[in-house]
Amino acid sequence: GQQVMQIPQYQHVQEGEDFTTYCNSSTTLSNIQWYKQRPGGHPVFLIQLVKSGEVKKQKRLTFQFGEAKKNSSLHITATQTTDVGTYFCAANTYSGAGSYQLTFGKGTKLSVIP
Amino acid sequence: GAVVSQHPSWVICKSGTSVKIECRSLDFQATTMFWYRQFPKQSLMLMATSNEGSKATYEQGVEKDKFLINHASLTLSTLTVTSAHPEDSSFYICSALPSLHGETQYFGPGTRLLVL
Numbered sequence: 001g002q003q004v005m006q007i008p009q010y011q012h013v014q015e016g017e018d019f020t021t022y023c024n025s026s027t028t029l030s031n032i033q034w035y036k037q038r039p040g041g042h043p044v045f046l047i048q049l050v051k052s053g054e055v056k057k058q059k060r061l062t063f064q065f066g067e068a069k070k071n072s073s074l075h076i077t078a079t080q081t082t083d084v085g086t087y088f089c090a091a092n093t094y095s096g097a098g099s100y101q102l103t104f105g106k107g108t109k110l111s112v113i114p
Numbered sequence: 115g116a117v118v119s120q121h122p123s124w125v126i127c128k129s130g131t132s133v134k135i136e137c138r139s140l141d142f143q144a145t146t147m148f149w150y151r152q153f154p155k156q157s158l159m160l161m162a163t164s165n166e167g168s169k170a171t172y173e174q175g176v177e178k179d180k181f182l183i184n185h186a187s188l189t190l191s192t193l194t195v196t197s198a199h200p201e202d203s204s205f206y207i208c209s210a211l212p213s214l215h216g217e218t219q220y221f222g223p224g225t226r227l228l229v230l
Contacts, residue, residue, distance in 0.1 A: 088157060
């Protein structure tokens with residue numbers, strides 16, 4: 001089945017530093033989604049990338065989809081304590097009969113030191 | 115829009131009992147719903163795909179007789195953990211795929227199950 005590798009597993013940064021998490025697949029993805037899960041909470045949808053080479057921004061967050069649609073990254077500029085949580089990428093693949101299925105990466109847990 | 119609810123939000127039960135978790139799409143119809151399980155410090159693992167009016171499709175390694183799924187309407191899917199044991203303690207999360215233009219899943223808030 002579809003596998004998605006995500007690195008790093010953990011990242012500790014000083015507040016104000018940048019943060020990046022990477023997602024890789026051995027196969028071409030139809031699209032990729034990113035989620036944030038706060039400690040004790042549930043995953044919250046951040047964004048979906050569909051096009052090859054696509055770059056989308058949400059304030060201090062920048063999402064990229066590789067040209068080959070096999071990798072993606074999430075970059076946070078000047079982290080804040082509110083950015084703490086685990087960031088997951090998820091490959092969205094068509095599973096037939098009009099249905100899509102998500103395969104999640106293992107996630108990157110971000111800690112921000114004030 | 116696109117709100118998914120889960121009930122209960124957390125449950126503690128004795129070993130051997132059964133627990134039912136409900137997943138509802140509040141403002142849209144969902145032909146397909148998904149059930150995930152997340153153990154502490156791990157990622158979400160898909161357990162099964164629930165299709166309205168038909169049998170659920172279970173992922174490899176997930177016992178269908180232990181995790182009973184019923185998707186009786188376009189807005190409700192239930193997951194019943196039968197004869198729960200401590201190793202079933204986990205965070206169970208559902209998501210719903212809108213019947214119309216369904217490509218993005220909407221996640222419920224999750225149910226924390228603790229089996230004593």
